[in-house]
Amino acid sequence: MVALGAIVTLVLALPALAAPTARGKPAKCPEVAPPTVVLDGNRLLATKKEVIGLTLKCNNGNGNGNGNGNCKNKPDPKGLVPELSHLVSQANSWLPRGPWTVTAKTMDVPGGTKNDYASQAPYWWASNWQNPSTGNKCPYIQRDGIRNPEVDNYTDRLDGVRMMTASYQLALAWWYTEDAKYRQKAGEVLREWFVKPETAMTPNLAHAQIIPCKNNGRAIGIIDFSQQYTAVLDAAAILGTKKDAAWSQADEDAFKAWNAAYLTWLTDSAFGKEELAAKNNHGTFAGMQIAGIASFLGKYDLARQALNDQLPRMDLYISANGSQPLETIRPTSFHYSTFTLIAYTRMALIGANKKVNVDVWGHKTPNGAGIAKAIEYIIPAAVDGQSKWPHQETHFDRFAAYDIVNYAADQGLQAAKAAVSKLEQPPGGGLWQLRPAPEQLDSIVGVL
Ligand SMILES: *[C@@H]1O[C@H](CO)[C@@H](O)[C@H](O)[C@H]1NC(C)=O
Numbered sequence: 446m447v448a449l450g451a452i453v454t455l456v457l458a459l460p461a462l463a464a465p466t467a468r469g470k471p472a473k474c475p476e477v478a479p480p481t482v483v484l485d486g487n488r489l490l491a492t493k494k495e496v497i498g499l500t501l502k503c504n505n506g507n508g509n510g511n512g513n514g515n516c517k518n519k520p521d522p523k524g525l526v527p528e529l530s531h532l533v534s535q536a537n538s539w540l541p542r543g544p545w546t547v548t549a550k551t552m553d554v555p556g557g558t559k560n561d562y563a564s565q566a567p568y569w570w571a572s573n574w575q576n577p578s579t580g581n582k583c584p585y586i587q588r589d590g591i592r593n594p595e596v597d598n599y600t601d602r603l604d605g606v607r608m609m610t611a612s613y614q615l616a617l618a619w620w621y622t623e624d625a626k627y628r629q630k631a632g633e634v635l636r637e638w639f640v641k642p643e644t645a646m647t648p649n650l651a652h653a654q655i656i657p658c659k660n661n662g663r664a665i666g667i668i669d670f671s672q673q674y675t676a677v678l679d680a681a682a683i684l685g686t687k688k689d690a691a692w693s694q695a696d697e698d699a700f701k702a703w704n705a706a707y708l709t710w711l712t713d714s715a716f717g718k719e720e721l722a723a724k725n726n727h728g729t730f731a732g733m734q735i736a737g738i739a740s741f742l743g744k745y746d747l748a749r750q751a752l753n754d755q756l757p758r759m760d761l762y763i764s765a766n767g768s769q770p771l772e773t774i775r776p777t778s779f780h781y782s783t784f785t786l787i788a789y790t791r792m793a794l795i796g797a798n799k800k801v802n803v804d805v806w807g808h809k810t811p812n813g814a815g816i817a818k819a820i821e822y823i824i825p826a827a828v829d830g831q832s833k834w835p836h837q838e839t840h841f842d843r844f845a846a847y848d849i850v851n852y853a854a855d856q857g858l859q860a861a862k863a864a865v866s867k868l869e870q871p872p873g874g875g876l877w878q879l880r881p882a883p884e885q886l887d888s889i890v891g892v893l
């Protein structure tokens with residue numbers, strides 16, 4: 446973001462672009478940055494102006510409003526036009542789907558109601574799993590790493606991931622294209638899950654990662670939300686730059702009230718406290734989620750405190766050479782090393798908001814390491830593949846590091862700058878320039 450100031454200044458100095466779009470309406474150049482909490486709103490604004498500048502000419506005469514492939518004569522050193530076509534096709538794939546609601550599940554929620562989010566611990570199996578027609582299901586026993594298909598009966602887990610992914614991609618597609626159909630759909634998705642009283646989720650995760658016969662939910666189930674939920678905040682912030690029937694002031698107020706209640710549950714409930722205290726990536730993601738929601742609600746002191754509380758944990762987490770010993774001992778060590786860095790880099794982005802103002806990126810651990818060192822540690826494998834990863838990994842996805850290394854390059858990390866052109870793009874295509882906030886690209890929840 447350091448280098449970005451120059452671009453923002455330059456773009457803002459230009460007069461508003463008013464050339465016609467494909468539909469003959471003047472392109473609107475917004476002057477206000479969206480109040481996103483992880484994504485840098487000023488950067489989104491500057492990038493949108495660049496995108497409009499690149500795609501306007503393409504639109505002239507050919508009626509192709511998405512800027513696809515018709516800009517051969519315009520320099521596009523950042524690759525914004527190909528990224529826009531990735532984003533638009535991802536957003537298009539959501540248009541005929543959803544909206545999703547927790548009330549659609551056929552399972553009853555033990556100790557709760559249909560409006561409660563519920564999911565089941567994936568590696569726990571009924572005692573009689575080998576012969577379900579005889580004997581007792583209870584107790585459930587752990588078979589680590591072997592996923593029980595029965596958990597899919599609780600459809601909230603996958604539907605929640607669909608809701609989060611769709612609302613984010615649709616909101617971003619609307620931001621860059623101003624095509625109302627994306628805004629319409631994104632608003633519909635958020636209203637169904639958070640706003641409409643009949644279908645809205647209760648604002649807590651008291652019934653996540655249930656082990657049948659044993660409990661009605663567990664603290665570690667908070668990860669079902671914390672790894673991705675902050676993207677939904679940015680989706681709502683983008684939609685909120687305009688108020689209309691697709692996303693109204695009343696929708697925004699209701700969504701904020703939902704978040705205020707959820708935040709209180711996260712900070713004050715026994716589950717919330719237990720998850721935040723977890724020493725592994727669960728605690729890191731829980732802290733990142735609290736910081737993001739607090740920032741979204743304008744509770745900057747709480748956001749600042751949540752980030753500052755994470756810094757001593759980073760000191761224990763990252764070794765002097767940048768490895769993450771708690772993750773490198775795991776069978777999927779590259780996956781988890783990148784996974785934790787998603788939480789750290791998103792925390793750094795939340796802290797970069799001047800109103801929060803915590804320098805997570807610049808934080809140095811007592812052994813001299815930090816996020817930059819931890820990213821340097823994964824770069825050889827991100828560039829050259831698994832042969833350069835000195836730990837066990839049963840399912841190596843080189844592209845899992847794509848966003849993280851791009852983030853570090855933007856911060857000026859030399860090794861990352863040298864690596865970006867050699868990274869593997871994630872399936873569906875990289876979106877870094879349009880959506881410069883790292884996310885988990887190697888999803889392990891299955892087909893969306
Ligand atoms: C859950 O799903 C399995 C298939 O994986 C099915 O056989 C079973 O009947 C379902 N249980 C309930 C309670 O719906």
Ligand SMILES: *[C@@H]1O[C@H](CO)[C@@H](O)[C@H](O)[C@H]1NC(C)=O
Pocket residue numbers: 764765766767768770835
């Ligand atoms: C990095 O440091 C860790 C922890 O001190 C150590 O176990 C590991 O061998 C080191 N890795 C490399 C590649 O030097």
